[in-house]
Amino acid sequence: MNLLSSSTSNFDRSPPSPVQRAVVVVLWTLLFLVVIDVAVGRLFAAPPAGVEPGPLQRRFAAGRSVEGKLARMVRETDESSAPMAAAGWYGSRRDQPTRAEHPGGLFVAAYGMSTSFRVCYAMQELEPTLTLRLVGGPNAPLSHSYDGYLKDRTRHDADVVLLGVSAWALAGLESMTQMLIHFDAPAPYTYPVYRISDGELVATTPLVQSLEELRRAMGDPERWEAFRRQLAEHDAYYDELVFRGGPLDESTLVRLLRRGWGQRQKRRQLAQVHDANGYRSDSTVGPVARAIIRSFAETVRADGRLPIVILFHEKGFDDHLYTLLAPTLREHEIPFLSTHELAPASDHDSFMPDGHFTAEVDKRIAREVLAVISSAH
Amino acid sequence: MLFNSLHFLLFLPVVLGAYAMLRHRGQNRMLLIASYVFYGWWDERFLFLIALSTVVDYWCGLTIGRGRLTGRQRLVASSWLALSALCFVTINWSAVRLGGPEGIGVDWSTLIDPLGGWALCGALGLVAIANLFHGLVSRLDEDRRRKIGLCTSIVVNLTVLGVFKYFNFFVGSAEDALQGLGFDAQLLRLDIVLPVGISFYTFQTMCYTIDVYRGKLPPTARFLDFALYVAYFPQLVAGPIERPNELLPRLQNPRHFELAQIQRGLYLILLGLFKKVAIADGVAASVYSIYNSTGTVGGLDVAAATLLFCVQVYCDFSGYSDIARGVSKLLGIDLVTNFRAPFFSRSPAEFWQRWHISLSTWLRDYLFMPLVFLDPRRRIYLALMITMLVGGLWHGASWNFVLWGGFHGLLLVVHAVYRDRWPAPDPRAVRRWRVVAGIALFFAINWYSFLLFRAGSFAQIFDFTTALATGAGGMHLSMKLPALSAMLGIPLLLGLDLLEYATGDALAYRRVPAWARGALYAFLIFVIIMGTGNEPTEFIYFQF
Structure with missing residues (x-):
């Protein structure tokens, strides 16, 4: 008897079947997915509070739920919270002048977003005696600017009241907070949603209106649930999957999937408002925007001031905002300026990588605004 | 329907599940329905063009290869075209609303598309002419009959392609040329939407009749197999452009899975x-x-x-x-x-x-x-x-x-x-x-x-x-x-x-x-x- 041969045959294994081989590959795939999930999560973990995250850290955290992001951004005090958490709330810009700082100089109160403030600073460069009062928030839609103006109108004696309207942010008229429409990198500030009822503008005011109130709501489940329900009812960009937090926030792959889902939902909602031809006529955004502009001009004039509207056309918006609002502005003889003629939205040279106009374009627009003010005065 | 859409993510498992449960003939019928759903997802009116291309090339293929169609083959093809015209272009489905208090609501004033009505008349006219001349053509000598079959297929396919894809382009180019010569030309333009993937399936159906004409393959007798060859959804809108001698046998024979x-x-x-x-x-x-x-x-x-x-x-x-x-x-x-x-x-x-x-x-x-x-x-x-x-x-x-x-x-x-x-x-x-x-x-x-x-x-x-x-x-x-x-x-x-x-x-x-x-x-x-x-x-x- 050949022991060696016998022993070998005992240890002989038949080659794995195709099904077994497929199962092994699937198991390896799952194992590597777990490894990638954990490794990317560790490598690009959020930095400690107070440290600005890098682009990749921001990229891999973008799909964290809104609740998850808020929990990281909003801490016990304003100082320990992320700077973005404080942006955009009314009154967050302190030490704003209430009267002209230079005798005989012009005093402009501006409501809008960073694009309009950059133009205001350029105006100040061209006209050093200009005094500026700036109220706004990052990517602020018209509803936020208008709400800021209403809250602010009795607190200064500006000669000119400037309203900056962003084509890109106009869709935000259907939202209540930047937490949802810009959930990638949210600023949690809130603002009313307007609708037209019997020809009148009617506002639904958010239950949370300051960082302090947000902090309190986050610590009180009942209040938080009420705020969440209000968002679900009134904010067109609310999505349960994007909003609700949980342990899955810790998974890189889930965060990436949630970001994809959130982007998809956002695009679907934006497509209801705007397409390649302009703002859709069947959307409520146009009528609400026109009503806000009319109301803004009436109240500014009633206060004895000069209203000015700047229509900012970002990349991809051609002259769409102008087409939507110019007839109303002309009808009510509201001085206005549209950037599409000064800096075409299709000219990539007009824009910086972050989407703002270049300094040269800001100055060009500022010069025109000053000319409009001087001719209207 | 896009491959990278959520709709397709739901569509594919349903199709695969149904496919696994059916036998060969049932699989082909189900695939044909799925293909029409897939393509009609963009715009159901496009399906009429697919049906037109299918019927014309099926008819021409048999005319070239066998000289005539049986009564049943003519009936199936004629019905397919007429029903397609009725369902896909004559009835305006957006006038039918599902849900609401009444269950199904119909806006009768817009239910019939006037242009679709003309398309239906055209389709019925085409069916009548094809049936009327069928006997005459089948009695012609083989060479003439085959040439008529081939020319009809090529003319119809290229006309459809020309109208839907190139008409406005050539008219626009002619306008530019005339304006360049100092003429103020304003020529007729058609307000038409380019059907998705039209170049792909037009080329695919044309090569079927050409191959039958060249004797490279016999004409397909079963209408549904041919309709599936034209509309097979995985490659319908952006290819690969399949050759009939490759794809048709795969559709006509039972599939084996490994x-x-x-x-x-x-x-x-x-x-x-x-x-x-x-x-x-x-x-x-x-x-x-x-x-x-x-x-x-x-x-x-x-x-x-x-x-x-x-x-x-x-x-x-x-x-x-x-x-x-x-x-x-x-x-x-x-x-x-x-x-x-x-x-x-x-x-x-x-x-x-x-x-x-x-x-x-x-x-x-x-x-x-x-x-x-x-x-x-x-x-x-x-x-x-x-x-x-x-x-x-x-x-x-x-x-x-x-x-x-x-x-x-x-x-x-x-x-x-x-x-x-x-x-x-x-x-x-x-x-x-x-x-x-x-x-x-x-x-x-x-x-x-x-x-x-x-x-x-x-x-x-x-x-x-x-x-x-x-x-x-x-x-x-x-x-x-x-x-x-x-x-x-x-x-x-x-x-x-x-x-x-x-x-x-x-x-x-x-x-x-x-x-x-x-x-x-x-x-x-x-x-x-x-x-x-x-x-x-x-x-x-x-x-x-």
């Missing part, structure tokens, strides 16, 4: 999604930021955007082909390979053996060869040029596509002349550095051709070419950066294509150990998930 085929199908779907979602959509915004800018664009921006467009169009189109082949493999039906690492080509001739293979072989067999056939020596260069000009125009109703086709035609002619004088050396004797240099040189030439392909106007071609040649507009890079998924995906894709090129085997990835395959699949899934955040763009070749 695990390897399912594995390969799943891998192809994964690879296609990776190319489309992670890479093509990830670079689309970068290309757009330069090619859709009205401002001054610098040479470096043009160079970078054109390079990324090469990547975009390759990933977009080959990604679609991969998904199409993968889905079809899950159904047990193989489709032809459409791309084989095309950017590793060293000559224009090799490029067209690697890029959009189903179109280049179609053009070779049905256009180039007949053109060359009569007088090979004198006609070969002219035939090359004509073939590529038609190929360019096939891509889109725009002069820049004609220019692109002409550019490739010129490259092929120059290459053919060169090879006539200096025949290609034995590939085994060519040194590696010469291979690399050849690939790099041809890529640089081909890269410029993609500028012609992507440009929106002749003025842009001129401006961008000037910027490339002179560096005008500055050499700073202001192009929007590609998405992270694309930056991670491009090196991996390059590696996979290099592996395929070096081994000459598209299945080379399967030779690596199980753990390495697991790592590859996991990374592909990871990058696809990352790419879901990219703005999805429609597949570029849908417009063709």
